[in-house]
Amino acid sequence: MDRAQQLACKTAIGCCCIAALVRCVPAYGEVVLRPPTSTDGYLARLLINETPFPGERGWVSEADTKAAMLQILWVLHSRIAHVPPGYRQVELASVTTKDILDVITAGGVHGQCDGFYRKDDGTPAVVARVPERLGSLLRIANQGKPGHFARLIDYAQGLSSAYFRGGIDEADRFAGLSHVGNTRVTGRAYSWMQDRDYYHPGGDFVKIPDAEDGSLGGNRFSTLKERK
Amino acid sequence: MRMVSGVSFQVSGLLIAWLASSCVTAPRNAETPAPELIDKTVIYEVLGHLYRWHLDEVDVRTATKAGNEPVWVRQRHPDLDPGDRSCFGEMLLPVLGVRVLMKKADYTIEELNTRVVSDRYKIVHVSRAGVPRTLKRDFVPVRVSGPDLREYLFTRRGNVTFPDDALIARLREAVRAELVLHFQDVTEAVPRGEQVVHMAPLSPVANELWVFSETGRALIRFSSDLDLVNPDVWEHARVSVALWDIDEQVVVSLQEAAGSNAYLTRDQVGRALYNCVILGKRIVLEPLEQ
Structure with missing residues (x-):
């Protein structure tokens, strides 16, 4: 083999090695959220803020956290689109509106959704702890091969963006609920709260029990007493 | 003890x-x-x-x-x-x-x-x-x-167990960091000078720790799926933090704030304060403005 042939051979071998290396190191797309100033970015941040990620209190599984995100979205939507007979929207949501961001921010910084509010100029805002945790989750999600963190953040953003495009595709698991114990209820969930020790969620809210999957993502969901 | x-x-x-x-x-x-x-x-x-x-x-x-x-x-x-x-x-x-x-x-x-x-x-x-x-x-x-x-x-009616010095050192940083974040969002001025906090005893059956900030007037709960004594909790920020402003986020009954997830009842706060202040350990942190 002459010198030129040797060089060509080495070059070919080198190219094969580089190709193999590239094939062994796949490129993962970066996990990102839409900007907090966008409606779907803001909503996605709420869904992430209210649900546990691996290692956090309340973590059960990816499916459980996704289910919680979905049901939280249903609560927000139901406060607009499924106000039960005998109720006024303001009783459920502390606001009268068709805008889901109004539902989220109602009541100020310690309103219906703790930490999510509107500034004096009307701009939706969040308390400092929200981006602090989110930054940590995104850093973890973008480490190496996509796992739970990446999929959960993508799921939250996907749910949120789809909602503003056309609504919610997945079913509301509480839509058909008619009784909790001996209490007739409206069905659907209209509030969520961290699952902790309190006697009563207030108003005509009725805690949905474990038998009806009322606890998701460390949150307890509540429906409403039926009013005649 | x-x-x-x-x-x-x-x-x-x-x-x-x-x-x-x-x-x-x-x-x-x-x-x-x-x-x-x-x-x-x-x-x-x-x-x-x-x-x-x-x-x-x-x-x-x-x-x-x-x-x-x-x-x-x-x-x-x-x-x-x-x-x-x-x-x-x-x-x-x-x-x-x-x-x-x-x-x-x-x-x-x-x-x-x-x-x-x-x-x-x-x-x-x-x-x-x-x-x-x-x-x-x-x-x-x-x-x-x-x-x-x-x-x-x-x-065991009065027995209390507290974190070791290493964990207390991490908690001092974490509490201080949470208070700094909290005061970014409120209109009240950042309390000056040393910050007094009261840390509740550890529970052998719960991965959570409550802290009452006397100067910041806030209750903070740290919790995790990992044992809080595990350094990985803090290194990878796998600790969940909840903070309640006790001047703004306490009601006698959730009836007063139906549908909201932002409030604690006075009973809940009372029990937390008992554990933090009466049974707990008083700790002084560096000023927040530093």
Whole structure:
């Protein structure tokens, strides 16, 4: 083999090695959220803020956290689109509106959704702890091969963006609920709260029990007493 | 350990009266829970935790009137991710409507190459709910020895355990960081000078720690699926933080803020303050403005 042939051979071998290396190191797309100033970015941040990620209190599984995100979205939507007979929207949501961001921010910084509010100029805002945790989750999600963190953040953003495009595709698991114990209820969930020790969620809210999957993502969901 | 008169002997006696001696008898179709869930020591520790953090005068009165009732226990099997070998269990006190969800974690956070594993069941949450009678078909009643439980509660009524110096150092940083974040969002001026906080004792059956900021007027709860003494919790920020402004986020009843997830009841705050200030440890932090 002459010198030129040797060089060509080495070059070919080198190219094969580089190709193999590239094939062994796949490129993962970066996990990102839409900007907090966008409606779907803001909503996605709420869904992430209210649900546990691996290692956090309340973590059960990816499916459980996704289910919680979905049901939280249903609560927000139901406060607009499924106000039960005998109720006024303001009783459920502390606001009268068709805008889901109004539902989220109602009541100020310690309103219906703790930490999510509107500034004096009307701009939706969040308390400092929200981006602090989110930054940590995104850093973890973008480490190496996509796992739970990446999929959960993508799921939250996907749910949120789809909602503003056309609504919610997945079913509301509480839509058909008619009784909790001996209490007739409206069905659907209209509030969520961290699952902790309190006697009563207030108003005509009725805690949905474990038998009806009322606890998701460390949150307890509540429906409403039926009013005649 | 510092002895503080906390749990009264009389209340301990009422708890014992309510739990008489017997044995575990499983209903015909009930799965026998893991031994760790029906272990006497675990049940005593859970009851001790409930007494410090959840039970009130009404509960004691209710329990007294009900007489001897067992603790009901069952294993739970939620759908988990592949490779997750965590175990879940539940304790039920039907007379009080108190349910305790417990978890013995065993999974890996792949992104962090961190193993989340507990050597024992820990409380995930305590909740109040009506108890349908059908639930007892799935639970196993556990009776405990009255004299044993009385001795356990009485001799430990003021016992407190605090984190070691290394964990306290991390908590100092974490509390300070949370207060700095908090004061970015409020109109009140950042309190000047040294910051006084009160740290509640650790619980052997819960991965959570409460801190009351006296100068910041805030209650902070740190919690995790990992044991808080595990340095990985802090290194990878796998600790959940909840902060409540006690001037703005306390109501007597959630009836006053129906539908909101932003409030604590005065009862809840009172119990937290008792644990932080009376039973807890006073710590001074560096000024927030530094």
